[in-house]
Amino acid sequence: MSDPILPVTRRALLGSSAASVAILTAGEAKAGNVAASAASIRMPVSLTVNGTERLLTLDPRTTLLDALREHLQLTGTKKGCDHGQCGACTVIVNGERINSCLSLAVQHAGDEVTTIEGLGTPDKLHPMQDAFVEHDGYQCGYCTPGQICSSVAMLKEIARGVPSHVTGDLDGEMRATDVEIRERMSGNICRCGAYSNIAAAIADVARG
């Protein structure tokens, strides 16, 4: 990565992705297992995920992302960077989009979590999923669940009157213009560069 603004070094990135590979091939895919030998601390955590209450017993180190993917087998939510830099892990918690990689599952006890699996199903797509298909808003698809969860919650932020970096009049009505959509979606990186089609899909949903 040549961008000096993002702090994670190439080495750290390689290190952390190697670690996740090791966890996955170990079969027993539990995030907490990495150093569980030291102290096996476990805590009960109850979350409502896509409308269903789920009770888990977790090492407090488990991120919300790992709880979803490794403990609840909801693998639609993706791990890109694991450091808040890509948005692949975006889920909606109590109505707001967040990076599930930078949050501990135990911080979310009692919260309502919506993942891509909860937004729509293959036979009944969410309008945003439909629009991504319609506009070909992806290439490899890895960033797509994050893009879709992020954009659904982003449009609600505009409706609630949350301003953005490109909003001119802070007291005026917030509108989902192309410039606003692009700025507000900057937390979701697409390595395939499908941005123009992603923006078109979101604009379609925003403008009905």
Place this chain on the structure above:
Amino acid sequence: MRSFTYERAATPQQAARAVGGKPGAKFIAGGTNLLDLMKLEIETPTHLVDVQDLPLGSIEETGEGGLRIGAFVSNTALSAHPRIRRDYAVLTRAIQAGASGQLRNKATTGGNLLQRTRCPYFYDTNMPCNKRSPGSGCAAIGGFSRQLGVVGVSDKCIATYPGDMANALAVLDAVVETVQPDGATRSIPIGAFHRLWGDTPERETALEKGELITGVVLPAPPGGRHFYSKVRDRASYAFALVSVAAVIQPDGSGRVAFGGVAPRPWRSKQADDALPLGAKAVIQQAFADASPRDDNRFKIALAERTLAGILAEVGS
């Protein structure tokens, strides 16, 4: 990530006592900076005290016509608050210039103030860094220093405070309110909150062990026109190379703070006083004691041009 235990505190003082009384204990708010650093084992707390259940999640009017912002108010909620947008627009602008929508939803007022530097060597645990590992040296001095500080730095550490929100708080004369483990409270002016760290770069703020930020108080609105200009390597979702927070009055007087250049938001009375004379005069005051490196000398010229852009907008 190292193993830790986790609890949720119910009252501010209980939280302060829980962290104050235990070596290795830390508060966790949004977690967006702390967990990032814990994954890299730059932060290795053995116990986390979660502050989300404390009654610190609202924004209230003060008797003096200002606002008290609870430490747990999210960056999104703060920037969108109607009174902040109307009377303290520089704060809305600064927050919205930082991070991403997802991060701002999770990031809190207290946590944002305490975010740690983005010096690339601080993040690279294979490199010497006096801030991460006191006494080990500073890889940035003589290394790649393009992003690092040009003023207020020391020969032990040339890192910057990287945040945006605090630059706006600096020109708003905000006051940070805290509670200590023994229940004592303190009001710390924002200008004294982040330390010029000198020989002890590991000590970044005025806070003591276990001291909890309960809120940030904004005095009555300063009036004037509010600006936040941030220059970075890409248009969004990147830290500042240089940023300028300014409140300019109709007569040309005002307040100005620079971000991305020093261990804290960089504001001084001399620089404020020079505002009516133009950007060059302000920069001469603000950066009089600068000690830039070849890699980051450009920040001073960039700061001048960024401020000149703001002043041109005022004049037009």
